[in-house]
Amino acid sequence: MPRYGMVIDLSRCMGCRACMEACKVENNTPQAIFWMYVFRFEEGEFPNVRQWFMPRPCMHCDNAPCVKVCPVGARYKREDGLVATDWERCIGCRYCEVACPYGVNYFNWKRPDRNYYLDWGVPELRSITSGAVPPYRNPDLDQPYGEEKRRIAGGGHVKGVIEKCTFCVHRVEKGKLPACVANCPVQALLFGDLDDPESVVSRVLRQKPHFRLLEELGTEPRVFYVGGKPPGPETRQIEPVRARM
């Protein structure tokens, strides 16, 4: 059984946010829900200034606090290391959202069809669009995944449940890379089996110094950052996090 992990090379990232859009397209996340988010930072004073970007997916922690607090077992750790949400079982208590120190959980306050940028069901819009309601729906997400056959991909996008990054389980199970990794124009995102010494992630982690976010909390994240440093007290966030519900 592989042990999946991600490496993010901050020295490569150019903050283009293709990963955010790739996630949106692949996983059909409703408006204001970003399973992948790119944080933007600056430091220093003119002309000795520095700017850098930090993509943040779910960390898929080995010691995931969200799994521990879930009262119904909807949030669970798969054997391959993916922290998944069985959206059929989720009761929307949002404990995971509180427990997660990385802010990767998004709660569906509205029915997703009311939250796909526009309510396509309203008659006025239907008349304009001649009934061409966008699918915003990747067929690959409509199956149960894993040996347990649980419905985790796509996060369900159901009102009243939590969703978050799945490491694109539906792609990974087919041997493809997560959409953000596959699309990153600068190859800042790498994905692979941490147990395989020949995998690209293992090789990079052997070669380069790395850190994990909020490592001191003991969550054992599966996302490793290379080519940079964690934000510190001297770091200013360039813009507020957008569209967080």
Place this chain on the structure above:
Amino acid sequence: MKLTRREFLRRGGALAGMWTGLSQLGEPVLAFLRTRGARWPWYRPDEVRITYNYCDMCMWRCGMLVYTVNGRVVKVEGNPKDPKSRGRLCGRGQAAVAHLYDPDRLRKPLIRTGERGTWSFREATWEEALDRAAEALTRLRDQYGPESVAWFAHTTGDFWFGDYLPLAFGSPNVGKPATGLCLTPREVAAQLTFGRGVGGHEPVDWENTRYIVLIGNHIGENAHNTVMQDFARALAQGAKLVVVDPRYSTAAMKAHRWLPIKPGTDTALLLAWMNVLITEGLYDREYIEKYTVGFERLAEHIRPFTPEWAAPITEIPAEVIREVAREMAAHRPQVVIPPGRHVVWYGNDTQRMRALFILNVLLGNVGRRGGLYLPRAPALDPYPHPPFPVEVAAGGCGAAAVGIRIPDTPGHPPRADGVGSKFATGPVVIQELIEPMITGQPYPIRGLVVYGVNLFHSIPNVPRTIEALKRLEFVLAIDVLPQEHLAWADIVLPEATFLERYDELWVASHRIPYIALREPAVEPLPDTRPGWWIARELGLRLGLADYFQWSSIEEYLNTRLMSVGLSLDRLREAGGVFTWPGKPYLEDYGEGETPFPTPSGKIEIYSEALARAGFDPLPVYEPVEEPPPGYFRLLYGRHPLHTFGKTQNNPWLAEVYPENEVWVNDEAAAALGLKNGDLVLLENQDGVRSGPVRVRATPRIRKDAVYLVHGFGHRGSRLSRAEGRGASDNLLITRYRLDPISGGAGMRVNFVRLIQEV
């Protein structure tokens, strides 16, 4: 009975397996079931279809695969076989799906009922709209000659409305914003120096370079997919990077040196670098001797332009200038100063681009590994057609060969953009076609066909454009979205998006010459039509049937493909892309074969052509006007999730970056009593005011300039998400300095002050 979700799911389990039957229930029922988390797949596996396309979200044109289910596009991916995307797409490309399904899209042909400048239209049939348009164009042609109609075109369909139909119609006044508002100085400078243009895909040999110097080239904000890929790889391989920019751009954050140059002084820096390379004997002597002419004159010319001369001008210390020149030389020929794209800055831009090219030449990198490679285009025959009554270089990203010679067709009216009088040479510059609409000089332009060009966001001096629109007798607009300028059209034709249509082949000049296919992934939305169809229908109505002898686009494409032994089917089998070997390096050229088709057959450091035309044959620096007290120089650029003024309404892109903000140096902002997030109005030197825009106080910009992402601040459009968001740089660019050589519109000559909203 009201069904809870959980209750429904419990029952739904029993229904699993019945989905096949249920999928025949029709969309409303299925939609209802889906939102309640129905268990059965909503599609059949055999319904998933992949079609080939090349992206039109910007003009880079990355190959893509389009996934459709049941007549709907569900996602797009990069085509792994495509030399540009290599299986990856930028954020804008991915959001193509949301572009296709933008509910604001134009849906019906429209015919004006009220006054120009207002959205007063009635819906019409295609038949009626095309008949009316053709009637009006025919009348103008008969009464005033074909040259009285100008054609503006951008995006892929500009082949039909910029390169084909207008030339068949007989008008030399064909403008593309990619020329005078973007690339023209670079293309003309390259033509003069190398006898060949740069082309749309800048031929930088990223993979072999060891040292990169960017002059105001915002890679990472300019999210051209392949450039980002290659640039990141070059840096990962250890290439050094110097970024020269008044603003700490995304590219600057990757640099080992950021030179926060004083705006408008880049040519002085380039001259000083040449000075160091030559006086210290660091240039590539052998290369210069073998491939160039005019070096001695340059050596003489640059003698006074020492780093000490340039330091106070550029505000870059002399020792830094010297060190960078030495570092460049130490890495030659694997060192490159890429030409960049949007180069119309100060009106002296051809000289700056010549200086940039000559600096590359001194380093001996043109046609060498790690420098600028020599691109090549596949040779594909056009569909056979009678010769056009006019031959004119409309230019564009892959600008056709243009020398100092003006390509007028004897016996036909000359271009109205003032080439030969206002400026010397180059493709038609779009912004100079506005003047004849107002003044009637050199002759009146009375009609306009505008395809995919936002008249108020791409062409500077909006008041002048409006004045021109008021005087035109007829305006036909073809577009996908209801942009603001459509309110000035007499007839509006709604085009299908690039995901819904065939189009002309994408014939790419590249290291690997290739062609790419665009085929429709889905049917066009009702009452929208592909550009080729519109062009053909108009052409037939204009009596140009000889130019449209094909009846279907498949026939057209197959005929063109036949000339290289291909067909649509074979192109599909090949994965939507077909490549040929290129000739990127000098060693690929045999004895007696030169890749530099200049008059001398060599790289012309000293330009006889310029000298003859009365210009400085070697690059010179001329100072630019400074902002008055209290004003900042207005700079602008790109956001990686937006293309010009055409993506602000895209739901997915607007979600992440809904409005631009004005970058102001943090200390300068504090002095004005402004802090991050404050709303301000920008007022330019002519008193034109923008809408409210937020301040981004940051140390990442000099104190003498402010910066806006281009394309925001839509006003008077019917774009529900873009309308009124952010500030428009183009609105504030009321003046520009015309480059006397190429006709480029230097736009960084505007100044703004910040007015706090109370």
